[in-house]
Structures are given as C-alpha cells and as structure tokens.
Amino acid sequence: IIIVIYYGFYFLEIAGYYTRENADELHMLKLLYQSLRALEKESLSNRLVRCIFELKTAVINGEYPNAFTCVGCGGSEELVWFSAGRGGMICPHCKGSGPAIPVEASALYAIQYILTSSIEKLYTFSVSKQVLATLERIMQEYRAHYVDRSFQSLKVLEEL
Numbered sequence: 001i002i003i004v005i006y007y008g009f010y011f012l013e014i015a016g017y018y019t020r021e022n023a024d025e026l027h028m029l030k031l032l033y034q035s036l037r038a039l040e041k042e043s044l045s046n047r048l049v050r051c052i053f054e055l056k057t058a059v060i061n062g063e064y065p066n067a068f069t070c071v072g073c074g075g076s077e078e079l080v081w082f083s084a085g086r087g088g089m090i091c092p093h094c095k096g097s098g099p100a101i102p103v104e105a106s107a108l109y110a111i112q113y114i115l116t117s118s119i120e121k122l123y124t125f126s127v128s129k130q131v132l133a134t135l136e137r138i139m140q141e142y143r144a145h146y147v148d149r150s151f152q153s154l155k156v157l158e159e160l
Helices: 002-018 026-039 046-060 105-116 129-146 152-159
Strands: 081-083 088-090
Touching: 002 026, 002 046, 002 152, 026 046, 046 105, 046 129, 105 129
Parallel strands: none
Antiparallel strands: 081 088
16 A cells, blocks of 8 residues: 555645646646546556656646657658657658667557547556556656656656
C-alpha cells in the first residue's frame, strides 16, 4: 500500500508542477481523479497507470510527442523509432545517428490511444511487459528532455 501512496504523491507533485493558479484546470483535475481511482484497481499495473498519467498530462498541457507521423519527413508508415529530442516518432529513413528508442507496433498503438482517448476511457486496457517497458523508457526520456526539475516522490518510488 505504501507504493500506491507514493504513486499518488507523484501524481500530485506532477499536477502541482503543471497547473497554475486561476487557470481552468478541469482536465487536469479529472485526470488526477481517474488516475488515483485507477491505482485502486488490482487488474491494472501501477507502472502503466503512471505512464498513462505522465503522457496524458503532457497532452493536457499541449506539449506531447508526435506519434502519428514521422517528425522528419511527415510520413505515417514505419514509425518504429522514438526520439525525445526530435519530439516524437521517426521512420527508419529519417532516423540518422541520433539517439532513438525502438518502438514496437503495439507500443505505438498504446501511445496513440492515450493521446486521443478521453480521460474517462484511459484506464481500460493493459499491455504486455515488453510494451510497458517501452512506454516507461519513452516517458523517462521525454521527462528528462522536457521537464526541468526532478520530483522527490519519483525518487522514492524508484527506490522502492
């Protein structure tokens, strides 16, 4: 149960980072509520809930990765690499020599689902261990590239 509490602390810390006083934060509040409820479901991995929360938070704040077309050429075929530095998915022709994470089709589908789904439908699926590992790696790289601070609750979570 202590781990679930720290996931909740982490979600609150992220919400505190992104939200602003006197702004309309209805979507962030709904996401926070649904995410905390999802932590109670034994059928869902807390690690998956965390990935979904992190990615949907980026969507709500308008700074999410491009997962539908190649950030190099704009094509929608063979999106098999992810680059946080370039802001999204890359096809093999545009990859070049920069750092990129290989992304299997099911992980790409999960990302696209998270980006486009309503908050109420976010926590209605599960993924394989491999897809979860890919999502975690993508979100770690994305957070390292775009979030300018570290979160104390995340440090505790990673130590548990």
